[in-house]
Amino acid sequence: MTGAVNIIPFFVVIPLAGAFLTALLAKKIKWLPDIIGSVTTLALLAISILSIFKVNAYGALVYSVGGWKLPIGIAMVLDGFSSFVLVTVNLIAFIVGIYAVNYMERFTSKWKFYTLFLLMLAGMNGVVITGDLFNLFVFLEIASVASYALVAFGTEKHELEAAFKYAAMSTVGSLFVLLGIAFLYSFTSTLNMADMARVLTQKGANNITVMVSVLFIMGFGLKAALVPFHAWLPDAHPSAPAPISAMLSGVLIKSLGIYALCRIIYNVIGITAPVASALLVLGTLSMVVGVFLAIGQWDLKRLLAYHSISQIGYVILGIALGTPLGIFGGLFHLFNHSVFKSLLFLNSGAVEYSTGTRDLKKMGGLMGKMPVTGGTNLVASMSIAGIPPFNGFWSKLIIIIAAVQAGKPWFAFWAVLASLLTLASFTKVMKYAFFGTLKEKWNKVKEVPVFMKVSMLALALICVIGGALLISGVNEGFLGSASNVLIEGTGYAKVILGSVK
Amino acid sequence: MGIYLLCLLLFCLGIYCVLRKRNIIKIIIGIIIAEYAVNLFFVLVAYRMNGRAPILSPDTTITNMVDPLPHALVLTAIVISLASTALLVAIAMRIYEKYGTFDITKIKELKG
Amino acid sequence: MSREHKKGMSLIVKTITRLTVGLILLYGIYIILHGHVSPGGGFAGGVIIALSFVHLMLAYGKETALRKVSRSAASFFESVGATLFLLIALLGFTGGYFFLNFLGKGEPFKLFSAGIIPLCNIAISLKVGAGLFAIFVALVVLNLDSEK
Numbered sequence: 095m096t097g098a099v100n101i102i103p104f105f106v107v108i109p110l111a112g113a114f115l116t117a118l119l120a121k122k123i124k125w126l127p128d129i130i131g132s133v134t135t136l137a138l139l140a141i142s143i144l145s146i147f148k149v150n151a152y153g154a155l156v157y158s159v160g161g162w163k164l165p166i167g168i169a170m171v172l173d174g175f176s177s178f179v180l181v182t183v184n185l186i187a188f189i190v191g192i193y194a195v196n197y198m199e200r201f202t203s204k205w206k207f208y209t210l211f212l213l214m215l216a217g218m219n220g221v222v223i224t225g226d227l228f229n230l231f232v233f234l235e236i237a238s239v240a241s242y243a244l245v246a247f248g249t250e251k252h253e254l255e256a257a258f259k260y261a262a263m264s265t266v267g268s269l270f271v272l273l274g275i276a277f278l279y280s281f282t283s284t285l286n287m288a289d290m291a292r293v294l295t296q297k298g299a300n301n302i303t304v305m306v307s308v309l310f311i312m313g314f315g316l317k318a319a320l321v322p323f324h325a326w327l328p329d330a331h332p333s334a335p336a337p338i339s340a341m342l343s344g345v346l347i348k349s350l351g352i353y354a355l356c357r358i359i360y361n362v363i364g365i366t367a368p369v370a371s372a373l374l375v376l377g378t379l380s381m382v383v384g385v386f387l388a389i390g391q392w393d394l395k396r397l398l399a400y401h402s403i404s405q406i407g408y409v410i411l412g413i414a415l416g417t418p419l420g421i422f423g424g425l426f427h428l429f430n431h432s433v434f435k436s437l438l439f440l441n442s443g444a445v446e447y448s449t450g451t452r453d454l455k456k457m458g459g460l461m462g463k464m465p466v467t468g469g470t471n472l473v474a475s476m477s478i479a480g481i482p483p484f485n486g487f488w489s490k491l492i493i494i495i496a497a498v499q500a501g502k503p504w505f506a507f508w509a510v511l512a513s514l515l516t517l518a519s520f521t522k523v524m525k526y527a528f529f530g531t532l533k534e535k536w537n538k539v540k541e542v543p544v545f546m547k548v549s550m551l552a553l554a555l556i557c558v559i560g561g562a563l564l565i566s567g568v569n570e571g572f573l574g575s576a577s578n579v580l581i582e583g584t585g586y587a588k589v590i591l592g593s594v595k
Numbered sequence: 596m597g598i599y600l601l602c603l604l605l606f607c608l609g610i611y612c613v614l615r616k617r618n619i620i621k622i623i624i625g626i627i628i629a630e631y632a633v634n635l636f637f638v639l640v641a642y643r644m645n646g647r648a649p650i651l652s653p654d655t656t657i658t659n660m661v662d663p664l665p666h667a668l669v670l671t672a673i674v675i676s677l678a679s680t681a682l683l684v685a686i687a688m689r690i691y692e693k694y695g696t697f698d699i700t701k702i703k704e705l706k707g
Numbered sequence: 708m709s710r711e712h713k714k715g716m717s718l719i720v721k722t723i724t725r726l727t728v729g730l731i732l733l734y735g736i737y738i739i740l741h742g743h744v745s746p747g748g749g750f751a752g753g754v755i756i757a758l759s760f761v762h763l764m765l766a767y768g769k770e771t772a773l774r775k776v777s778r779s780a781a782s783f784f785e786s787v788g789a790t791l792f793l794l795i796a797l798l799g800f801t802g803g804y805f806f807l808n809f810l811g812k813g814e815p816f817k818l819f820s821a822g823i824i825p826l827c828n829i830a831i832s833l834k835v836g837a838g839l840f841a842i843f844v845a846l847v848v849l850n851l852d853s854e855k
Contacts, residue, residue, distance in 0.1 A: 103805035111793055118786035121779075160799065160806035228668050235675040242682055251693045255702055258619065258686045265626050265679050266613060272633050272672060273606070279665065280640040650746060653816050674750060681842045688846065 098148040101141050102157040102170045105180060105219040106233075108137050113212035120205045127208040128195045134212060135188040138219070142180040149177045150571045154589050156225065164594045165289045171225035171590055174575030178425065179222045179353050181572075182432045183345045185556075187215050190344075193440055193549040194337040196542065197447060201335070207247065214240035214341065218349040225590065227275055227285050227362075234271065234317070234350055238264050241346055244338045245330045253333040260330035267316030267323070274309035277302060288590035291362045295584050299366065307369050310358055311376070318351020320410065321380040324403050328387075331402065332395035332452070336443020339395060343402040344436035348428055352406070356413055361579070361586035365416060373414035378508050381407030385515040394442045394452045394527065397519065398435065401478065404512055405431045411509065412493040413580065415500050422577040423492030429573075430477070430485040430560055437474040437553040441467050444542045444550065445527065454523065459532030463539045466547045468528040470554040475524055477557045479517035485560025599639060606632035619687045619697045623680065630676045634669045641665035714768035724766035731759040735836075742828040743821040749831025756832065757839035769847055778848075781841040788833030795826050 112134035120126035148155065154173035158164060198204050217237025224230050242264070246257035279285060281302050282293040294303060319327040331339050359365055384404030391397035409431065412424025444467045445460065446452055461468035477484035490513055497506035541547070563573060579586065609632055612625025646661035694702050715721065735755035742748030764772035799807035813820030
């Protein structure tokens with residue numbers, strides 16, 4: 095038991111150490127940043143997979159930083175939900191890290207990229223692992239500030255414009271979160287999330303919790319790009335280098351937006367009917383508006399960015415249904431979306447790497463020249479559109495069934511409609527980019543280097559076998575324990591406070 | 596009560612400035628104003644009636660002090676806002692270099 | 708008048724700067740070292756130290772200040788400060804907990820007390836001082852590039 099607890103701080107320590115060592119040692123030595131980046135992310139992936147087994151063996155684990163016991167010191171909490179998101183984050187980070195070895199060759203200062211990348215990873219892991227509300231804000235800002243710099247990494251016109259828009263809007267979003275924390279602290283006189291949940295249940299529902307819920311939905315909704323707050327995403331995500339687009343769309347909006355929102359709304363404040371229906375409406379709105387905006391795009395990465403908004407809508411819809419099946423489906427879709435959206439962004443990066451363009455009208459017939467990119471893109475497109483054997487189908491199916499079972503058939507209808515439009519939109523991508531006749535100027539196009547191929551194939555493999563997470567033996571340990579945390583709601587307080595003597 | 600509302604008024608002023616102004620530098624100033632309003636609110640939350648500063652020294656005994664925790668939190672929040680403000684200013688300077696203007700109505704190449 | 712005097716501000720500013728900049732630096736160090744017994748600490752002290760160099764740069768022009776602390780030195784110290792802080796935190800594992808205050812606490816209100824807190828203050832001040840100076844230099848150099 096004591097040995098198991100000790101892995102918890104390393105989720106933050108390893109990426110921070112990697113980032114500072116890269117900045118310290120790897121400026122002059124060309125090959126060192128790649129090594130540090132890959133080793134760091136591999137170690138993180140290993141301990142996050144280890145954490146699943148530990149959580150299944152011992153239940154929720156609590157680490158008291160500095161030996162200060164729970165309500166006083168900063169606590170780090172590892173339960174089913176955290177370890178689920180940690181695996182998602184670190185899996186994508188590892189694969190993206192391998193991809194970046196080849197892709198980032200065109201940029202001059204690779205060490206800056208890896209430093210910012212690892213800092214962003216530290217922030218994301220910190221948000222997921224922490225059990226303290228203000229600490230969550232600090233890690234949120236570490237990840238956000240690193241991501242602003244990464245969006246502006248190319249320092250061209252469009253990238254700067256997108257980065258400014260993103261940074262300005264996201265900073266305002268963080269201010270709403272901070273204001274919410276100030277209200278909650280003044281109301282409960284504690285910052286520990288479990289202790290706060292205990293105090294809030296004692297005091298009962300009142301206007302403060304409603305106001306704080308609204309502030310958090312605004313703040314974290316802005317980070318997660320739910321529809322009224324989505325304006326920054328279609329600019330920011332395409333402007334970053336492709337590995338970072340994959341990280342931003344794949345995991346940043348999930349760990350910073352959805353994880354934090356669900357953790358606070360479900361486990362700390364406790365979900366109420368008005369908040370749940372607000373989230374349902376926001377989710378459905380993002381799902382439909384995102385896909386309608388996506389279908390008219392001709393810039394490949396911009397199209398993918400709009401689809402991120404749409405798929406985030408599915409996740410929020412599933413989780414906000416509140417039924418066990420809905421939460422399960424939402425979380426499963428969170429994992430699946432991380433995998434296939436990262437893969438799609440890596441594919442778009444590969445196309446850009448080889449041809450130098452992102453405009454769908456200028457591409458055509460690339461399947462013959464770039465079989466790996468084309469093949470993996472086909473897998474990911476079918477996955478996001480919900481074609482049966484792939485992972486996206488299962489999670490969408492579960493969300494739709496859950497919506498019907500919960501007596502909300504209209505939401506199920508919108509989900510089916512959005513899924514059909516997604517299919518149409520990705521048919522367009524495949525038709526214009528990879529099938530059709532090869533244009534003459536692309537005759538000399540070559541397939542991308544080996545590390546990029548390997549990482550894309552790995553993600554495509556996960557897309558194909560992703561449905562296996564539903565098999566009864568695997569299901570309870572990974573997805574089941576994550577959704578149980580959300581289902582038990584404010585019972586979180588008892589679990590966490592009970593596990594500390 | 597009034598003083599808390601003044602704080603929120605300052606916050607709304609900052610947000611208004613972010614939403615309404617066209618000059619990038621003015622938008623950054625708006626963000627800073629809103630940040631300070633939140634920090635001020637957090638410090639005000641810590642105040643206790645007739646409290647004194649929570650500084651322990653050898654020859655005094657403190658009976659009634661203000662809550663020290665929000666001060667530490669606000670200090671952290673200030674550090675974070677320093678980082679994001681520095682980044683925003685750097686991006687704004689680069690934008691001026693590329694576009695030759697601070698007017699956001701003229702910096703509109705990303706659309707659709 | 709030598710060539711040196713043409714850069715930067717007027718003679719009055721330079722003389723005052725020469726007299727005060729050392730005092731500012733010393734005051735910053737004082738704030739850092741007494742961070743655990745009086746108000747102040749790593750962040751405030753680091754800012755004051757960075758300001759002393761910024762002061763120098765404003766009065767004498769950027770070359771003089773960058774001769775004292777170059778950009779690469781600033782970014783080196785920044786990384787060293789961060790790594791040192793992480794190392795102190797990791798050393799807490801010798802007592803069983805991350806960030807544990809494993810040194811003797813000593814007597815309150817004495818300079819040598821409070822375990823790892825003074826060490827953390829020093830690491831933070833390195834990070835903050837060098838980082839703030841690097842930010843300032845980056846903004847100034849960027850500005851000069853665009854004016855050309």
